[in-house]
Amino acid sequence: MTFRTPAQNAARGLIGTMAIALVVTASLNYDKLPLVGGGNVIHAAFDEVGGLKDGDAVTVSGARVGKVRDVRLDGDEAVADLVLTDREVELGSSTEARITTVTLLGRAAVELVPSGGGRLGPGDTIPTSRTSSPYNLTATLNELTTTTADIDKDQLAGALDQASKALSGTRDDVGPALKGVTDLTAAVEENEDELRALLARAARVSDVLASRNEQIETLLVSGESLLEQLNARQAVVVSLLASVQDLSTQLRGLVEDNRATLGPALDQVDAVVTVLNRNKAALQAAITGLRGYVTGIGEAISTGPWFDAYIQNLTSPGTLAPIVSGVVK
Structure with missing residues (x-):
């Protein structure tokens, strides 16, 4: 038979107690163990x-x-x-x-x-x-309890009393107003499907606009540039109109200053135009006859460095008289 000393028994008891405590702790926290739970x-x-x-x-x-x-x-x-x-x-x-x-x-x-x-x-x-x-x-609920506890009951009662007095004076108007709200609610309820469809379409439109955000932004920027160009062109047009107005003023002054001279000059031009119109057929016939003469003289000139020309009746005294008289003068 083996006898153990009290110190050995105490050590064994301590080890057993620690082992039991570890087993209990592990069983209560098995899900936290690295290999088990x-x-x-x-x-x-x-x-x-x-x-x-x-x-x-x-x-x-x-x-x-x-x-x-x-x-x-x-x-x-x-x-x-x-x-x-x-x-x-x-x-x-x-x-x-x-x-x-x-x-x-x-x-x-x-x-x-x-x-x-x-x-x-x-x-x-x-x-x-x-x-x-x-x-x-x-x-x-806890937050509601805290909030309601902070309400000033006397002030709330006074506010409700004032609201009651105000509503009592508008009794005839409150009834129709409430009836209108009721009718509006009924109308909304009757058209619930249409409203849902409208909201769904609005949501789709919003989605499309959101997906086209970059294009819309580019369009707005381009529109801003276009407005800037239009403003610049507007300034140019305004300046041009001012210049035209100044030119018109100058021309009007020129006409007023030269009215006495321009009137007879325009009358003479009118007379010349009238003579030209009257002799239009003769001028056209002369130009047509000149065509043959120009062709002949062109052929004569093109024969060499000189050309021969014959002027009829040049030696006749009747022809030479005007020339001689002009030279003598």
Whole structure:
């Protein structure tokens, strides 16, 4: 038989206690162990944590497939670690995540919506562009309680009293106004389909305008350049009109100054034109006869450095008399 000392028994008891504590701790946090529970963990980044905390459920189509292990801040985002205990669930590379409220007391859960091809593997992160946060009823009610507590009840009562007095004086007008609002609501309800179609078409027009943004911007810039050119041309036209007006003034003055001279000169020109018109046929016949003469003299001149010409009756005394008398004078 082997006897152990009290010190040996105390050491063995301490080692056993530590081993039991480690086993209990590991069993409570098995999902955080590097080789057991941490191999199928994905991350989801949210703009608003929405009351999400450790231990909340992770679901797909309402079925629980895991739980939230940790929620922490990463810059201006809240990142949740999602441990997937269901190894058979398949999540595409475009999977979305949204925080939902499962109880009226504000208990939250993460609902995954599988989407896209490929596969969302362990360690991957769902970005904020594919996540959404819930409307937190509890926080809103708390905020409402705080807001209503700050309301000045006496001031509110006075305001309601003044509103009641004001409305009592316009009783005859309020009724028709409310009836008009009711009729307008009914008309809108009757034409709901047309309004929806109109809004849909307006949305399509907005999309087209948004897709043509660069072309519209280019058109506006070109229009601005065109207006600048038109303004420049307008200044040129205004200057031209001013110059024409000055020229007209100068011409009017010239006419006034030379009216006594221009009148007789124009009359003489008119007389010359009248004589030319009267002798038009004779002038045309002379030009026609000149054609033969010019042809003959051209042929004579082209024979050499000199040419022979004969002027009929040149030696006749009757012909020479005017020439001699002109020379003597």
